[in-house]
Amino acid sequence: MSSHEPLHISSRCIHGGQHPEPMTGAVMPPIFTSSTFVQKSPGVHSGFEYSRSHNATRFAFERCLANLESSGLDEETERTCGGFAFASGLAAIATALELLDAGDTIVCMDDVYGGTNRLLNRVRARTQALKIIVVDMSDLKALEQAITQHKPKMVWTETPSNPMLKLVDLAAVAALSKAAGAISVADNTFATPILQRPLELGLDIVMHSTTKYVGGHSDTVGGALITGRSDLAERLRFLQNAIGSVMGPFDAYLALRGLKTLALRMERHCQSALRIATHLESHPKVARVLYPGLKSHPHFAVAQKQMRLGTTPAGGGMITIELKGGIAESRRFLETVHVFALAESLGGVESLIEHPAIMTHASVPAEQRAQLGISDSLVRLSVGIEEVNDLIADLNRGLDAI
Numbered sequence: 420m421s422s423h424e425p426l427h428i429s430s431r432c433i434h435g436g437q438h439p440e441p442m443t444g445a446v447m448p449p450i451f452t453s454s455t456f457v458q459k460s461p462g463v464h465s466g467f468e469y470s471r472s473h474n475a476t477r478f479a480f481e482r483c484l485a486n487l488e489s490s491g492l493d494e495e496t497e498r499t500c501g502g503f504a505f506a507s508g509l510a511a512i513a514t515a516l517e518l519l520d521a522g523d524t525i526v527c528m529d530d531v532y533g534g535t536n537r538l539l540n541r542v543r544a545r546t547q548a549l550k551i552i553v554v555d556m557s558d559l560k561a562l563e564q565a566i567t568q569h570k571p572k573m574v575w576t577e578t579p580s581n582p583m584l585k586l587v588d589l590a591a592v593a594a595l596s597k598a599a600g601a602i603s604v605a606d607n608t609f610a611t612p613i614l615q616r617p618l619e620l621g622l623d624i625v626m627h628s629t630t631k632y633v634g635g636h637s638d639t640v641g642g643a644l645i646t647g648r649s650d651l652a653e654r655l656r657f658l659q660n661a662i663g664s665v666m667g668p669f670d671a672y673l674a675l676r677g678l679k680t681l682a683l684r685m686e687r688h689c690q691s692a693l694r695i696a697t698h699l700e701s702h703p704k705v706a707r708v709l710y711p712g713l714k715s716h717p718h719f720a721v722a723q724k725q726m727r728l729g730t731t732p733a734g735g736g737m738i739t740i741e742l743k744g745g746i747a748e749s750r751r752f753l754e755t756v757h758v759f760a761l762a763e764s765l766g767g768v769e770s771l772i773e774h775p776a777i778m779t780h781a782s783v784p785a786e787q788r789a790q791l792g793i794s795d796s797l798v799r800l801s802v803g804i805e806e807v808n809d810l811i812a813d814l815n816r817g818l819d820a821i
């Protein structure tokens with residue numbers, strides 16, 4: 420089904436880039452487990468040679484995600500085009516970084532997932548001699564200055580950012596990067612294509628940890644890159660196969676199955692998160708609530724412009740709060756809640772809660788964590804799709820224990 424048809428985004432979750440399986444007419448793509456495919460004569464085959472390069476289950480997932488992110492390349496052939504799926508979000512990031520040459524400069528958002536920070540600073544700075552310039556891109560003047568001064572080959576942003584939920588104006592990032600000839604990449608894991616589509620705003624590449632909202636059920640680890648530029652699609656297709664950290668067919672099946680309900684889930688995540696954020700904002704044991712859907716959010720105006728459920732502004736399913744107290748109070752709170760599971764990750768149907776300084780962002784150097792505001796009293800919530808009153812009661816119980 421073509422991305423040019425006037426289907427709404429929730430219908431594209433189900434039909435985007437999908438066709439009945441040609442041999443049997445199966446409505447859902449089978450899990451193709453074969454590692455290799457028979458050839459009639461050397462080099463004469465049906466387009467499928469070896470499963471790292473060609474796997475029809477993975478292709479079905481890649482086409483759907485490419486369609487949702489408005490790649491425009493998702494229908495170019497029966498095979499994958501603008502979308503590329505990987506074994507994890509970090510495998511996707513690592514492959515995207517291979518678009519750079521040794522010694523290149525990358526300008527990176529200051530508040531990114533801890534693993535992105537670790538890969539850049541503790542691996543690629545050494546193995547690829549990348550020069551990494553860290554900027555708070557919610558300050559566009561600072562971004563413009565960094566781009567002018569350092570002439571990067573790539574600009575890497577994340578919005579809403581993890582865990583401080585800062586927002587970056589994607590259209591501005593795209594324009595500044597383009598003017599400087601840099602490839603712009605947006606990690607869209609938190610917002611998903613339901614709330615924001617960076618390629619439509621001019622970005623070159625979108626990245627996802629499909630482990631999160633895309634898969635949506637905390638039962639698969641994966642990642643993806645999507646581009647609308649055919650030159651970059653060609654290079655990413657080469658790199659995906661050359662490096663080989665591809666998503667396996669079982670994970671592709673689960674990720675595609677999850678994707679079908681993404682629009683429905685995001686609606687519920689957003690509704691419940693707004694209720695919870697509003698409740699926590701007036702709770703006496705909570706010092707600060709960061710949620711893009713609250714007027715008090717420092718980048719509320721960007722959220723209103725950029726993150727939407729249909730035509731209605733929406734803040735997503737992630738909330739970061741600062742408790743009154745320190746590490747002891749945080750521990751007591753996190754040990755008391757039980758509908759919210761104390762676990763890393765996010766974006767599943769079940770609510771999760773975590774302590775970024777000790778858990779997801781422990782790999783970020785302490786000094787940088789302090790600069791970003793990732794303190795001992797900071798807690799990150801991934802609001803699931805349970806009954807919202809159960810979630811509020813659970814948080815109240817935890818806060819009462821402090």
Ligand SMILES: Cc1ncc(COP(=O)(O)O)c(C=O)c1O
Nearest residue numbers: 507508509532581608628630641
């Ligand atoms: C925003 C963001 N990007 C990238 C990643 C890395 O993805 P994965 O854990 O699938 O490797 C994560 C994981 O938490 C994330 O939250």
